[in-house]
Amino acid sequence: MSKTLIRGANVLGGEPLDVLIDGETVEAVGTDLDAEGAEVVEAGGKVLLPGLVDLHTHLREPGREDSETVLTGTRAAASGGYTAVFAMANTFPVADTAGVVEQVWRLGREHGYCDVQPIGAVTVGLEGRKLAELGAMHESAAGVTVFSDDGKCVDDAVIMRRALEYVKAFGGVVAQHAQEPRLTEGAQMNEGVVSAELGLGGWPAVAEESIIARDVLLAEHVGSRVHICHLSTAGSVEIVRWAKSRGIDVTAEVTPHHLLLTDELVRSYNPVYKVNPPLRTERDVLALREALADGTIDIVATDHAPHPHEDKDCEWAAAAMGMVGLETALSVVQETMVDTGLLDWAGVADRMSAAPARIGRAAGHGRPVSAGEPANLTLVDTAYRGPVDPAGFASRSRNTPYEGRELPGRVTHTWLRGKATLIDGKLA
Incomplete structure (x- = not known):
């Protein structure tokens, strides 16, 4: 060598x-x-930093290779400084069986631009009604330890409790997309002054906060680990801070775009700003930055969500939700956290490498830059x-x-x- x-x-x-x-x-x-x-x-x-680790990436393969593949997604990851990514389960077919997660894992190994660790679905078909094969996915060659229905919320409290109980047996974690569906029907952007002025359906902060509050209490009751995906509101920060003060085993992530962009950008009606959860207010952005700095929010995760041109270059209401993020994440974190004095580079290494590797059990990643x-x-x-x-x-x-x-x-x-x-x- x-x-x-x-x-x-x-x-x-x-x-x-x-x-x-x-x-x-x-x-x-x-x-x-x-x-x-x-x-x-x-x-x-x-x-020089330890290789970055992303706990929240959409690689789209199998099923939506028109928007991304494991090859192109891992090439984007390497370009952005990542050496490991966790691939979300909302593929076609859904990654809810050992066979599908092993397919994604093997594709990552074949291409070699970064390690790919599949995330298994919590429920069959992401439908929220029946637990998926959590044990079989964990025992597969892929060794899945993180489970998520991301893109959809596990809104049934009984199903969420059962998932937390199941993964506890092998030290796994359930990563929740916190969105109460009844409160967000027809939602197009953050509920607030701007949505009222534009006449767009609002996505209220309480739809996120109510699910997080429920799930941290369930995690405490069960004695299991819960991870909050793409936390986006000041209220959510306070709930997570309270949960951690009680010793509840909760971790949380923030995306680069929620650290920088606000709902004011939606005034352009440019669908590139349409994302789930939506861009929030300046108050939320500042609260997220402070929470990432003080450790209430544990990590930065990209929620890299690629879409083909035709799914975004259309009228706002018809456009898909999501943004690509692997190749710009570190730059946005430098802009919002380092250049503002909120984090030093050692802090960035923790939030973008060591902590996500620890949460996801990514062996060999997030390690110190030292001999051996x-x-x-x-x-x-x-x-x-x-x-x-x-x-x-x-x-x-x-x-x-x-x-x-x-x-x-x-x-x-x-x-x-x-x-x-x-x-x-x-x-x-």
Whole structure:
């Protein structure tokens, strides 16, 4: 196996150090390391992070290969600095059996741009009526530990309780899409002043908050783990903060777009801003940033949701919900959290690598940049700033809300177990 010397990198934003990769692992971290026989990457003050881990990615395969495939999605992940992603279950067919999750897992292994860990559905067909084969998916080659009906809420309290009880036996976690369906019928955007002025159906904050409140109480009652997907409101933050103060085993994620964008953008009627949960208010955005900084929200997850052009380039009411996010996530986090002083780069490494790896049990990921650890690494040019150009995306879809917007930071290199998947900003 070849050696690579990363010279002069600011490890977690600290002082410049050399990092020597030998085969699949980090051999040494220090100053003036011997580069003999090694390929040298001049880091020049760039920030070196552990490879990013996304707990919430839609890869669409099987069934919607017109919007994304495991290959294109993992190439997008590598471009964004990710070495592992968790693939959501809302595929066609739904990933509710051992056979489907193993198919996704094997495709990830074959393509090799990042590790792919399938998420299993909680209920058969995402229909919310009958538990899926949770045990069989866990015992499969894919070793599923995270289960979610994301895209739909497990709104039946009895089904949710049973799921929490079932996964407790093997240390699994249920990741909830918190959306009370009766309160969001016909919803098109955040319920508030803007929805009233535009005459669009509102998605009230209480529809999210009521489900989170119920589920943290169920998790406490059962003694199991619950994870809250794409938390989006200030009220949800307070519920999670309260639950953690009681010792309830709850974790939560926030998306990059909910850290930056607000419902004011919907005034353009541009469907690129249509997403579920919807963009909220400036007050919510500020509360989410503070909660991510203080640890109430554990991680950043992209909710990468690719759609073909025809599903987004249409009238608002008919447009699909969702945004791509793998290739811009780190830039948005730098803009909203690092450049504002709310997080340092060590904090980013925790929220985007260590913590999601821990929640999802992603072995070998989220590890410190130190000798003997797997060489899953990301090198970032934090001084870069430029406009987002979706024409250069590796994803098959282009539904980004950041087209033309200037964002900081650019991932230049990604290594998966010592093998470069991205070199000088280009896929290997």
